[in-house]
Amino acid sequence: MGITQMLAKLAVPAIRVLVVEVPGQWSTRVELEDQMLRRGWRRAWSPADADVLAVCGVPGPELTQLVDRLWEQMPGPRVHADMPSTSTVSSALDDAITLYIDTTHHKHDASSRPQEPRLPHDDTDHGSDDAMSHSSHDTMDDDHGGMDHDSHTDMDHNGHGHMGHSDHADIDDSGHGGMDHSDHGDMEMSPGGIPLAQGGPDRDGLEMDVLHLTLGPILAYWPAGLAMNCTLQGDVVVDSDASIVDGHTSPVPAPGLSPAMLCDNVMSLLALAGADDLAARARQTRDHLLRGDHSEAHDGLERLQRAIRRSWLLRGSLRRVLVLDHLECQRYGLPASCRGDAYDRMLRTLTRIQVAVDGGGPTVDDDVSWQVLPDLVIGLELATLRLGVASVNLQPLPAHGVAHD
Numbered sequence: 001m002g003i004t005q006m007l008a009k010l011a012v013p014a015i016r017v018l019v020v021e022v023p024g025q026w027s028t029r030v031e032l033e034d035q036m037l038r039r040g041w042r043r044a045w046s047p048a049d050a051d052v053l054a055v056c057g058v059p060g061p062e063l064t065q066l067v068d069r070l071w072e073q074m075p076g077p078r079v080h081a082d083m084p085s086t087s088t089v090s091s092a093l094d095d096a097i098t099l100y101i102d103t104t105h106h107k108h109d110a111s112s113r114p115q116e117p118r119l120p121h122d123d124t125d126h127g128s129d130d131a132m133s134h135s136s137h138d139t140m141d142d143d144h145g146g147m148d149h150d151s152h153t154d155m156d157h158n159g160h161g162h163m164g165h166s167d168h169a170d171i172d173d174s175g176h177g178g179m180d181h182s183d184h185g186d187m188e189m190s191p192g193g194i195p196l197a198q199g200g201p202d203r204d205g206l207e208m209d210v211l212h213l214t215l216g217p218i219l220a221y222w223p224a225g226l227a228m229n230c231t232l233q234g235d236v237v238v239d240s241d242a243s244i245v246d247g248h249t250s251p252v253p254a255p256g257l258s259p260a261m262l263c264d265n266v267m268s269l270l271a272l273a274g275a276d277d278l279a280a281r282a283r284q285t286r287d288h289l290l291r292g293d294h295s296e297a298h299d300g301l302e303r304l305q306r307a308i309r310r311s312w313l314l315r316g317s318l319r320r321v322l323v324l325d326h327l328e329c330q331r332y333g334l335p336a337s338c339r340g341d342a343y344d345r346m347l348r349t350l351t352r353i354q355v356a357v358d359g360g361g362p363t364v365d366d367d368v369s370w371q372v373l374p375d376l377v378i379g380l381e382l383a384t385l386r387l388g389v390a391s392v393n394l395q396p397l398p399a400h401g402v403a404h405d
Contacts, residue, residue: 012097015041018050018074020067020218022057023225023244023397026261029056031086034287035093045220047073052096054081056089060246063225066218072114077106209234215386217245221268222386223394226370228377235382240374244397257367257393259297259356260289262349269346269390270308273317278307289357298357305350318343322376322388332375334392335366342391349393367395 044050
């Protein structure tokens with residue numbers, strides 16, 4: 001065995017996986033996280049630190065283009081793993097290990113890949129940003145990622161690291177609200193075709209920088225397939241719109257959120273807030289619910305709620321985030337459970353899970369449609385936008401195409 005191959009085998013336990021979740025493939029993503037936990041693998045936050053690109057589900061044409069762009073940005077050695085259903089996750093990861101230690105495969109891949117990254121061509125009046133935006137996470141790091149939670153430790157092997165990763169992936173694509181250049185034909189561009197911020201009038205009549213930024217559709221702890229196009233003045237969202245990758249719609253409404261899905265939402269909010277040990281507990285409770293172990297889930301929920309209520313730092317992090325009063329809930333057609341701030345909504349979600357575990361069941365009316373998000377985030381600082389989105393329980397999107405289970 002050569003030194004190169006030996007080093008490749010030693011690197012297997014430290015593999016980092018960049019996860020792409022196709023809308024409607026929540027269960028496949030959860031199975032992938034479970035398999036990663038068993039192998040001790042961690043989640044990658046950007047193509048730059050990824051070894052494996054794992055695609056959960058069968059992507060549509062637009063999402064396929066984004067996946068290809070991520071693949072181009074990954075350095076070698078790299079492996080592409082497709083897992084169209086939950087039953088294929090384990091075998092796909094086993095195949096990924098085989099390719100990862102295959103030095104001949106990597107030599108061929110290195111020799112055949114382009115020497116320079118592919119840049120977008122402005123064939124129409126609309127362009128797209130080929131680079132991955134880090135603005136939201138760099139800003140969030142100031143308010144949330146740098147918090148030292150005395151009672152919070154790293155999540156065991158789950159890859160849900162600290163929030164302040166400056167290389168989190170915010171994908172921008174021309175099919176999902178990429179910056180409209182039709183009104184900025186003379187816009188100065190930085191190297192690589194990335195649009196710079198432009199001036200615009202502020203509410204007080206002064207001029208401020210205006211930046212157009214797209215969050216999603218591939219982003220950790222973010223609704224799968226959702227692309228939100230935000231216009232920022234400073235760090236405040238002044239305009240926003242949203243779309244679903246591949247223009248996905250379905251005449252049949254998706255089923256309501258299950259207790260396990262609700263627990264997964266709580267996990268995402270806790271992870272974004274930097275409460276990694278609490279997020280790990282939420283993930284364990286979610287897995288108990290999926291396995292039908294209601295006794296363990298009940299005990300885990302009680303311990304999780306006690307720990308959350310004891311964490312004054314977590315409370316301070318989520319208070320005043322996306323505050324909604326009774327009139328705003330009526331205006332946007334939101335359920336009464338959305339009242340209050342992100343901390344209030346998290347506690348209500350935990351109570352909702354507890355009721356379901358004890359014999360009741362969640363109602364579809366408590367879930368929120370993604371179409372209302374653009375109105376809700378207006379006026380939020382970029383540092384709190386993702387916390388606000390994670391704090392509302394969005395209606396699940398049905399799978400694109402036909403399932404392959």
